[in-house]
Amino acid sequence: MIWILSIFTLCSANASGLKTNFSTKESYDLLFGEDSTIHATTHITNIIRNGTEDLTTSEIKNLEQLGILSQNREISTFTPNDLVQVFESEHFRFHYTNEGTNAVSDPNYIFQMAEVFEEVYSFYIDTLNFSAPVSDPESDDTLYDIFVENLPTYYFGITYTKNTSVSSPACVSYIKMRNNYNGTQFSEHTELENIQVTAVHEFFHAIQFSYNCYERFWFMEATAVWSEDELYNNVNDHYRYISSWFSNINKSLDDESSHMYGSFIFFQYIDEHLGGPNTIRLCWEKSHELASPIQDNSIESINAALSDLGSSFEETYLRMRIANKIMNINAGLYSYEEADGYRSAGGYPLEKDIFYQKGIPQEDTYLSLDLFETIYYKIRTSDPVKIEIIPYENNLSMTSIAKLKDQDQWLIKSGNEINIDTEMDLEWITLLISAIGFEENNWDYTIELRDGFSEDFSLKKPFPNPSFGKPITINLEVINGQEIATTIYNILGQKVWVHTKNYTGSQFNNLIWDGLNMNGKRVSSGLYFIEASGEEKTLRHKIIFLKDE
Structure with missing residues (x-):
């Protein structure tokens, strides 16, 4: 039984701009040289798509063992x-x-x-x-x-x-x-x-x-x-x-x-x-x-x-x-x-160690980060540290992950400048640099580490915002134990919802507001303000609440 793949299709595929990380010769070598299990479809398809011009006469003959004939640039299976x-x-x-x-x-x-x-x-x-x-x-x-x-x-x-x-x-x-x-x-x-x-x-x-x-x-x-x-x-x-x-x-x-x-x-x-x-x-x-x-x-x-x-x-x-x-x-x-x-099975990324000590600036440079590559850094420090990526480009994304000790809680921050407060009891800190976008390119960058500062507590951007009928999540990240009152106001300055809690130590807390006021009635769609007040500071965010009609 013989099926013919026409020369017209081969020429069309071979002229394509589709990129691969391997040539037809490399596919051939993998098909005939592997000493471990292999999924052969990719390499068979690569040869069918792109032809046998890179192969010797004897290699083309060997393809017959896999059910592929190549004569005068015409391939049949x-x-x-x-x-x-x-x-x-x-x-x-x-x-x-x-x-x-x-x-x-x-x-x-x-x-x-x-x-x-x-x-x-x-x-x-x-x-x-x-x-x-x-x-x-x-x-x-x-x-x-x-x-x-x-x-x-x-x-x-x-x-x-x-x-x-x-x-x-x-x-x-x-x-x-x-x-x-x-x-x-x-x-x-x-x-x-x-x-x-x-x-x-x-x-x-x-x-x-x-x-x-x-x-x-x-x-x-x-x-x-x-x-x-x-x-x-x-x-x-x-x-x-x-x-x-x-x-x-x-x-x-x-x-x-x-x-x-x-x-x-x-x-x-x-x-x-x-x-x-x-x-x-x-x-x-x-x-x-x-x-x-x-x-x-x-x-x-x-x-x-x-x-x-x-x-x-x-x-x-x-x-x-x-x-x-x-x-x-x-x-x-x-x-x-x-x-x-x-x-x-080995699912943990390799990380580059960076040690930081208060008062001693550090920097690390990476050359030619390709699109959709990510580099992981293990930040080792007992002091608050501020990290900046230079140059700041839309195609470069910097994210930090800090895990609270003995808890399944992680503090995640993104931006071109990130402060990490080690006064929280942290188990580890990891920094990720990723290249994103749709431009075929590579990028050089430097990360600079300087002395950071204690944040006391932070109020992250609420989400979803606008709410589109869904409950709104309010993230509080508490570094120093204290009482924090979280209040939602309407545009007239009237209190709509209040949550007060005494935090005894470092922790993350997700508050959920489902659009009900203190009387249990659903509020109107519109602009609202979230305010979190602790012992030393007050933080605010705007939210747009939209009812599910």
């Missing part, structure tokens, strides 16, 4: 001609054999695989409403083809694209699965678990190809790894990417080395805090709308999806980077449900 047995389930057609190199020793293996693929289909297509893989117009039915064969030693599975004429930017695909997962290289999981994570990973690639056949590999692989845990939450094969990803935390989120597999954590953060798996589907729907063979729109697609939910790529990216340091199940907006598992 093929499957073994000895897969004479066929089993059909509701949505899939499995091609296999009971004899020879590609033999399946037990027919129950195929039946088990079919059950898994149907489970994957039901979950992602029927339940979560992702688009099904586009049907092959050259086929007599809509069944999706899966070929079960003796893949190279370290391959889980492969999803191939075809050049059958369908509406752009979609493309037809098919999957190759192993005829067994008995090797020691797969021994961390049972055979069923290996089938499960491979089936969901490769089928999610098939789904992706139905949305956008041009999409960048980092977006494809990060969401494919995310899809594994979304359905098979207890297998945790994705944990194997965590240690390497956090050890290279300064790499860009859209880096397309093996780092991209660990970037699933970005989409996991979106899943948990911004609308669940429906938002991941929306990201792919936006990818379909913005698809281009000559321009990378991966970040723009995600940003468009998040904008529909009142957020943005930049905001989500920065929050994810904070969550990656805190790594706690009780951190609210910065939590992960599997934080304990991530941490046990």
